[in-house]
Amino acid sequence: MSTSPASDALLGPADIRELAAVLGVRPTKQRGQNFVIDANTVRRIVRTAGVRPDDVVVEVGPGLGSLTLALLEVADRVTAVEIDDVLASALPATITARMPRRAERFALVHSDAMQVTELPGPVPTALVANLPYNVAVPVLLHMLEMFPSIERTLVMVQSEVADRLAAGPGSKVYGVPSVKANWYAEVKRAGAIGRNVFWPAPNVDSGLVSLVRRAEPIRTTASRREVFAVVDAAFAQRRKTLRAALAGWAGSAALAEAALVAAGVSPQARGEALSVEEFAAIAEHKQIDEDKDEDSE
Numbered sequence: 059m060s061t062s063p064a065s066d067a068l069l070g071p072a073d074i075r076e077l078a079a080v081l082g083v084r085p086t087k088q089r090g091q092n093f094v095i096d097a098n099t100v101r102r103i104v105r106t107a108g109v110r111p112d113d114v115v116v117e118v119g120p121g122l123g124s125l126t127l128a129l130l131e132v133a134d135r136v137t138a139v140e141i142d143d144v145l146a147s148a149l150p151a152t153i154t155a156r157m158p159r160r161a162e163r164f165a166l167v168h169s170d171a172m173q174v175t176e177l178p179g180p181v182p183t184a185l186v187a188n189l190p191y192n193v194a195v196p197v198l199l200h201m202l203e204m205f206p207s208i209e210r211t212l213v214m215v216q217s218e219v220a221d222r223l224a225a226g227p228g229s230k231v232y233g234v235p236s237v238k239a240n241w242y243a244e245v246k247r248a249g250a251i252g253r254n255v256f257w258p259a260p261n262v263d264s265g266l267v268s269l270v271r272r273a274e275p276i277r278t279t280a281s282r283r284e285v286f287a288v289v290d291a292a293f294a295q296r297r298k299t300l301r302a303a304l305a306g307w308a309g310s311a312a313l314a315e316a317a318l319v320a321a322g323v324s325p326q327a328r329g330e331a332l333s334v335e336e337f338a339a340i341a342e343h344k345q346i347d348e349d350k351d352e353d354s355e
Contacts, residue, residue, distance in 0.1 A: 067127055067131070067156040067157045068097035068100065068101070068124070068127050068128055068131075068156075069095070069097065069122065069123060069124045069127065069156070070095065070096075070097055071095040071096075071257065074093055074095045074122055074124065074257055075257070077122050077148070077152065078093075078122065081144055081145075081148050082144070083122070083144055083145065092188075092191075092256040092257070092258060092259075092260050093121045093122055093124060093256065093257050094121075094124040094125060094188060094255055094256060095124070095255060095256065095257045096254075096255035097124075097128070099251065099255045100124050100125045100127075100128035101128050101131075102249075103125060103128070103186065103188075103212065103214065103266065104125075104128045104129055104131070104132055104186065106212055106248050106249060106266060106268070107184060107186045107210065107211075107212035107268075108184075108210060108212075109129060109132045109133050109184060109186065110132070110133070111132065111133070111134060112134050112183075113132075113133045113134055113135075113183045113184045114133070114134055114135045114136075114137070114179065114180045114181065114182050114183050114184070115129050115133045115135070115136045115137070115182065115183070115184045115185070115186055116136075116137045116138075116139065116177060116182040116184070116185050116186075116187075116201070116205070116208070117129060117136060117137070117138045117139070117185075117186055117187050118138075118139045118171045118185070118187040118189060118197055118201065119139070119140065119141075119171070119187060119188060119189060119190055120138040120139075120140055120145070120149060121140075121145055121188070122145065122148075122149075122152065123149050123152045123153060123156075125186065125187070125188055126138055126149065126153065126164070127152075127153070127156055127157055129186060130153070130157055130160045130163060130164060131157075131160075133163075133184075134163065135163045135164070135165070135179060135180065136163065136164050136165070137164075137165045137166075137167060137177050137178065137179065137182065138164070138165070138166050138167070139167045139169060139171045139174055139177075140166065140167070140168060140169075141168075141169065141170045141171070143168075146166060146168040147168075149166055150164070150166055165177075165178050165179055171193075171197045171200065171201065172193070172196060172197060172200050174200075174201075174204065175204055177205070181205065181207040182205055182207055182208050183207060183208065183209055183210070184208060184209065184210045184211065184212075185198075185201055185202075185205075185208050185210075185211040185212075185213070186211070186212050186213075187213050187214070188213075188214045189213050189214065189215050191215065191216045191219070191260075191262070194213065194215040194216065194219050195219065195222075195223070195235045198211070198213055198215075198223075198239070198269075199235075199238055199239065199242075202239075202242040202243065202269070202271075203242075203282070206271075208271065209270070209271045210268075210269070210270055210271070211243065211267075211268070211269040211270075211271075212248060212266060212267070212268050212269075213266070213267050213269075214251055214264050214265070214266055214267075215264065215265060215267060216260075216262050216263075216264060216265070217250065217262060217263040217264055217265040218231075218262070219235070219265075220247055220264075220265030220266070220267045221247070221265070222235045222236055223235050223236060223239050223245055223267050223269075224236070224245050224246050224247045224267055227330065227331055227332060227333050228330065228331060229330070230330075232330050233293050233296070233329075233330070234289055234290060234293045237289045237332075237334050237337060238286060238289060239269060240333075240334045241276060241282065241285065241286075241334050242269065242271060242272065243269035243270055243271050243272055244269070244270045244272065245267060245268070245269050246267070246268050247265060247266070247267060247268075248265075248266040248267060248268040249265065249266040250263065250264070250265050250266070251263070251264040251265065251266065252264075276334060276335055276338050277338075278335075278338035278339070278341070278342050279342050280338055280341035280342040280344075284341040284344075285334075285337055285338045285341045287307060287341070288304065288307060288337050288340050288341045288344075289329070289337050291303060291304050291306065291307035292304060292328075292329030292332070292337070293329050293330075296328060296329055296330060297328070298328070299325060299326045299327065299328060300314065300318055300323065300324075300325060300326075300327050300328060300329060300332075300340075301314050301315045301318065301325035301326065302314075303328075303329065304317070304318070304340070307344075308344060313344075316343075317340050317343040317344045318340060318343075320343040321336065321339035321340045321342070321343045322336075322339065323336055323339070323340060
């Protein structure tokens with residue numbers, strides 16, 4: 059592929075199809091692949107993400123490089139994490155051909171994002187990604203856990219997933235993804251993306267979700283793992299009251315009720331009504347009860 063001036067460096071529909079044909083690539087449903095073919099859309103994503111010239115951006119699932127190139131136009135550095143062998147091997151050459159002056163600012167990690175625990179170069183300050191639909195939530199939560207230096211995140215996900223991530227207590231779609239994302243960040247919807255900007259066009263709409271890392275972590279003596287265990291238990295049987303839903307987690311319905319009362323939460327409430335802070339309080343009080351049991355032995 060010939061070198062292009064910066065203004066023409068981004069990939070359009072013809073470029074994407076040409077690249078895919080040369081590489082013998084067909085997007086697979088197994089990996090939830092839908093490539094963005096519209097330059098205006100990737101520039102909009104970068105703009106909405108608030109990417110700055112001093113940012114070190116990590117991108118998950120760069121595919122053929124549409125968003126990667128748009129990020130490199132603005133950010134100081136971009137590190138892309140790609141699991142696909144063919145796509146990973148081709149991406150550095152695409153960056154060098156389309157944006158040679160920025161190529162040294164690009165790094166590739168050929169790996170499953172769920173297995174990534176460190177990245178080359180400076181620590182990332184932002185995460186911007188078009189996440190594969192089938193692994194969007196676990197990948198997002200994993201990256202937020204592994205890289206506390208990530209201050210701002212903007213992900214493009216299935217619209218239904220975007221609604222769940224950004225939902226607040228009391229919403230019908232509020233659940234495990236909502237609470238766990240809110241443990242790390244302030245979460246909100248940041249726009250919608252039409253189907254026609256993808257190849258192949260998906261059968262679902264897409265949405266942008268913005269996550270801004272909490273300036274102060276949630277105050278609790280319980281660990282993230284302990285809080286998430288409560289969340290998982292509460293929503294595993296979301297139609298049940300918390301007294302019943304948390305019985306297995308606490309050891310009995312009576313112990314669950316004791317933890318709930320101590321945390322200031324009604325035993326008759328349901329998980330969908332609770333904030334992340336209230337889940338943390340419940341976890342904290344079970345921890346206290348366990349500490350008391352140990353002290354009495």
